[in-house]
Amino acid sequence: MFQRRGLQAVAWGLLYLFLASLPLLVLLIGPTPKGGGLWWDFSMALGFSGLAMMGLQFVLTARFRGATAPFGMDIIYYFHRWAAIGGMALLVAHYAILRVRHGEALGSANPIEASWHMTAGRLSLLIFLVIIVSSLWRKKLGIDYDRWRIWHGLLAVAAVILAIFHIEGAGYYTSAPWKKLVWTGYSGLWLLLLGYIRVVKPFRLSRRPYRVSDVRAERGDSWTLTLEPQGHSIPAFSPGQFAWLSLGRSPFRAREHPFSFSGSADNLKSLQFTIKELGDFTRTIKHVKPGEIAYVDGPHGVFTTDHYPRARGFVLIAGGVGIAPMMSILRTHADRNDPRPLRLIYGNARWERVLFREEIEALANRLKLDVIHVLQEPPAGWQGSTGLLSESVLRQAIPESALGYGHFICGPKPMTDSVQRSLLSMGVPLRKIHLELFDIA
Amino acid sequence: MREMIARTVAILAVCVVAALSYLFARLHNAPAPSQPGASSAEVSRPADPGGDTNRVEAPASAEADTGELRQALERGREVYLREGCATCHSIAGAGNPRYPLHGTGSHWEPEELEAWITGTGLATEFLSPAVVRRKQRYQSLPEADLKAMVAYLSGL
Numbered sequence: 001m002f003q004r005r006g007l008q009a010v011a012w013g014l015l016y017l018f019l020a021s022l023p024l025l026v027l028l029i030g031p032t033p034k035g036g037g038l039w040w041d042f043s044m045a046l047g048f049s050g051l052a053m054m055g056l057q058f059v060l061t062a063r064f065r066g067a068t069a070p071f072g073m074d075i076i077y078y079f080h081r082w083a084a085i086g087g088m089a090l091l092v093a094h095y096a097i098l099r100v101r102h103g104e105a106l107g108s109a110n111p112i113e114a115s116w117h118m119t120a121g122r123l124s125l126l127i128f129l130v131i132i133v134s135s136l137w138r139k140k141l142g143i144d145y146d147r148w149r150i151w152h153g154l155l156a157v158a159a160v161i162l163a164i165f166h167i168e169g170a171g172y173y174t175s176a177p178w179k180k181l182v183w184t185g186y187s188g189l190w191l192l193l194l195g196y197i198r199v200v201k202p203f204r205l206s207r208r209p210y211r212v213s214d215v216r217a218e219r220g221d222s223w224t225l226t227l228e229p230q231g232h233s234i235p236a237f238s239p240g241q242f243a244w245l246s247l248g249r250s251p252f253r254a255r256e257h258p259f260s261f262s263g264s265a266d267n268l269k270s271l272q273f274t275i276k277e278l279g280d281f282t283r284t285i286k287h288v289k290p291g292e293i294a295y296v297d298g299p300h301g302v303f304t305t306d307h308y309p310r311a312r313g314f315v316l317i318a319g320g321v322g323i324a325p326m327m328s329i330l331r332t333h334a335d336r337n338d339p340r341p342l343r344l345i346y347g348n349a350r351w352e353r354v355l356f357r358e359e360i361e362a363l364a365n366r367l368k369l370d371v372i373h374v375l376q377e378p379p380a381g382w383q384g385s386t387g388l389l390s391e392s393v394l395r396q397a398i399p400e401s402a403l404g405y406g407h408f409i410c411g412p413k414p415m416t417d418s419v420q421r422s423l424l425s426m427g428v429p430l431r432k433i434h435l436e437l438f439d440i441a
Numbered sequence: 442m443r444e445m446i447a448r449t450v451a452i453l454a455v456c457v458v459a460a461l462s463y464l465f466a467r468l469h470n471a472p473a474p475s476q477p478g479a480s481s482a483e484v485s486r487p488a489d490p491g492g493d494t495n496r497v498e499a500p501a502s503a504e505a506d507t508g509e510l511r512q513a514l515e516r517g518r519e520v521y522l523r524e525g526c527a528t529c530h531s532i533a534g535a536g537n538p539r540y541p542l543h544g545t546g547s548h549w550e551p552e553e554l555e556a557w558i559t560g561t562g563l564a565t566e567f568l569s570p571a572v573v574r575r576k577q578r579y580q581s582l583p584e585a586d587l588k589a590m591v592a593y594l595s596g597l
Contacts, residue, residue, distance in 0.1 A: 013450065020458050024465045035470035036538040045462030053458065078444045082451030089455060105537040107525035115525055171571060172539055420442050435443055
């Protein structure tokens with residue numbers, strides 16, 4: 001299984017490189033125009049490549065299950081972030097080389113005096129920069145997630161369209177009609193992809209609505225929503241996977257948020273999501289009324305024990321509401337009478353805020369499950385582990401015999417980072433460590 | 442660790458794409474195979490460093506006794522720069538190297554140059570419609586500016 005996924009990952013990686021360099025390959029076919037000097041052509045090639053990488057960003061976020069499967073959604077989003085920075089570096093290098101080596105060719109920066117295609121190029125570069133800054137430092141800049149998400153998409157489209165105009169205007173490499181056609185088609189594909197994400201997918205979702213049947217208050221400012229499908233079956237999902245949820249609005253409004261399924265994957269009647277009040281959207285969950293309409297785009301992700309049928313057992317490490325996908329795993333394993341051993345290490349601030357603690361206790365009787373609660377502020381007389389999920393706590397909680405199990409981690413990013421480092425230090429192989437991002441924005 | 446993997450792969454991808462870009466530039470600038478009977482100088486003509494100034498001044502001293510032509514040439518150069526001609530053309534290596542204007546004056550009559558600049562005459566036959574449209578914008582230049590630019594380019 002691991003080997004097959006490794007091969008798939010390499011294949012997707014090579015396809016990415018091929019698509020990123022496709023513009024250059026196409027421009028090299030047939031009679032090529034004479035060179036303008038090494039630096040000049042290098043700068044132009046960097047411009048084409050940088051734009052190709054930026055265009056491919058649409059593909060990375062299109063949620064193609066086949067493409068994300070070998071990696072996991074977290075790696076795809078990290079790659080999306082770093083590819084944007086890399087693409088930006090190429091575009092900046094494109095401009096910087098021209099500025100240094102052929103400054104006169106850039107002409108006036110004043111949009112009134114400059115030719116429109118040069119202004120389009122400058123604007124595109126500026127917009128890409130705004131997108132990156134507003135994404136990397138969204139929280140520090142105090143930008144609301146929903147607003148950011150809408151503007152992120154709009155600005156990305158604007159920047160790519162302006163860059164395409166810039167190239168069409170310059171038109172040197174694409175002067176041959178067929179090259180122009182191929183280049184326009186290639187660029188058009190990105191925009192078609194966006195149309196698919198923003199129009200086709202929401203349209204499909206609109207045909208598969210759900211109705212909220214229950215809103216249940218849980219411990220620790222969390223709520224469990226139960227959704228029932230309206231006139232269709234629920235999608236088959238694996239325990240630990242997640243979906244993009246939009247509530248009470250049209251699926252075309254692009255106000256959707258990713259949440260892990262918390263119910264059993266063997267429950268074919270309803271879907272459950274357990275959501276903690278953490279941000280603007282999640283704070284509104286408690287006001288959701290039974291009967292409201294919801295849309296679910298999923299399942300997504302590879303954070304699931306179902307991908308490892310040969311695993312001898314699993315170690316589940318959760319922090320706070322990171323228990324949601326673990327509950328799906330525990331409930332599903334219980335429904336399936338899965339005999340494999342499970343070890344749940346669950347970190348929380350206080351005992352009264354431990355989500356699902358009664359149900360976990362009940363599940364321990366149905367499963368071969370060991371539960372280790374770790375509390376930062378333990379009550380008087382607490383006999384269990386205390387503090388954060390540090391390496392020393394994990395060494396105590398995970399016996400040597402369980403180091404070869406699949407390890408699933410879900411919680412706030414500092415916690416998942418630290419637990420991952422500890423597990424590696426304890427000798428758990430990287431391929432046996434699986435993460436779910438708590439906060440991808 | 443997983444973020445590091447993603448970051449490493451992204452950086453590697455950028456490096457590969459940058460290397461391909463460099464290769465692209467090398468291929469575009471590979472020396473052309475020498476033709477029988479053609480010297481390398483004929484195939485690839487190096488830029489004439491400083492040719493711009495020398496050639497601009499030459500007709501000024503040879504053909505005009507007054508400073509009138511010299512003024513026109515300077516004005517022509519100003520118009521050339523102001524109108525952003527260097528985004529598509531280069532003179533003595535300065536500007537877009539794709540379409541050097543080196544030797545323009547020895548190949549074109551001033552009338553032909555003016556027609557070419559303003560996207561009329563031969564330009565409509567040899568240039569793409571988009572470029573012709575862009576050049577036709579210069580039809581709105583003041584007559585004196587256009588003449589000055591033609592005089593300047595004639596001196597190259």
